[in-house]
Ligand code: QAP
């Protein structure tokens with residue numbers, strides 16, 4: 001089932017999401033619906049709060065990428081650590097349609113998380129996968145990529161999205 005994606009400046013995108021405690025059929029269905037929704041919207045990452053479920057879960061799908069790690073990833077209750085290096089990547093977001101701006105992120109990260117069954121997992125990620133994980137993780141804390149732009153770029157984006165709103 002396809003889900004509606006909340007768009008900036010929806011206040012629900014600004015909430016801090018709650019840890020997942022039940023690894024049940026509802027969680028599995030939500031993750032499946034998120035994959036379907038993201039595929040239909042041509043995205044590569046989607047966090048549960050973007051579809052109005054304020055829980056700490058997100059997906060990344062790099063299966064259509066031509067280089068680097070491919071495949072579908074799911075992260076529940078993630079924790080990012082050991083960030084090293086720097087990468088600037090031109091990011092977009094399904095909740096901020098039509099905006100693309102370069103954001104500075106860590107190049108290498110380690111992420112500890114649970115899979116949809118609740119099993120603990122660890123992943124070392126770099127480049128696009130690391131960028132996607134950091135972008136999606138931010139959604140769990142109510143942070144959007146436009147919050148991480150320099151003041152000058154943020155002003156440009158703000159003008160584009162409408163002068164009345166405060167980023
Ligand atoms: C986050 O972003 C991301 O404006 C996922 O018109 C971004 O899937 C991770 C999208 C960059 C890593 C690198 C945005 C689709 C999709 C748009 C997305 C649009 C159509 C963004």
Ligand code: CO
Nearest residue numbers: 092093094095
């Ligand atoms: Co996003």
